[in-house]
Amino acid sequence: MEFASSVGCRLLNLPCGNRLPQYSREEQHRTAHENLLHAAELANGHGISVLIEAFNPLDNPDYLLTDVDMAAGLVRRTRREGAAATGLLLDAYHLARMGQDPVDAIGRHGDALVHVQFADVPGRICPATGGLEPFCSTLQSSRMARRRGIRWRTSSSSDIAARGPLWKT
Numbered sequence: 001m002e003f004a005s006s007v008g009c010r011l012l013n014l015p016c017g018n019r020l021p022q023y024s025r026e027e028q029h030r031t032a033h034e035n036l037l038h039a040a041e042l043a044n045g046h047g048i049s050v051l052i053e054a055f056n057p058l059d060n061p062d063y064l065l066t067d068v069d070m071a072a073g074l075v076r077r078t079r080r081e082g083a084a085a086t087g088l089l090l091d092a093y094h095l096a097r098m099g100q101d102p103v104d105a106i107g108r109h110g111d112a113l114v115h116v117q118f119a120d121v122p123g124r125i126c127p128a129t130g131g132l133e134p135f136c137s138t139l140q141s142s143r144m145a146r147r148r149g150i151r152w153r154t155s156s157s158s159d160i161a162a163r164g165p166l167w168k169t
Helices: 002-006 025-043 068-080 092-097 102-109 133-141 143-148 157-163
Strands: 011-013 049-052 086-091 113-117
Touching: 011 086, 025 049, 025 068, 049 068, 049 113, 068 086, 068 102, 086 092, 086 102, 092 102, 092 113, 102 113
Parallel strands: 011 049, 049 086, 086 113
Antiparallel strands: none
């Protein structure tokens, strides 16, 4: 945490890891909860939030958290137990691969949400260039985007180097 703080890192992703066949799902979820609490305790005082995210089971079949509702529930539980510096990282790509609507997920879990990661489907392409274009348009015009400064521009891979970064906040 000291290093992260020293380089200005304010958000740390804490992947929950893959399921282990020798432990029950309940034991593994309990361990994930305990690890999130512990990481939040370590981050306390450094101005760092510890994030978890759900990964889609198509690309990550063994990952422990493959449901955004479950991940948000874990964040809410840790916050109720005093770990305020925890949050949900919502990855639009993973939600789309799970057949879930990112706008709906943001609406359901906005209280737990700290960071949204954008990559379009298929293949983690630039935002608004694939199947998530309606989501990107909706989000960019939303009150949340204006309040949090979410903006981006689309670009073909050939102009990326010439035009600079794709993301602005």
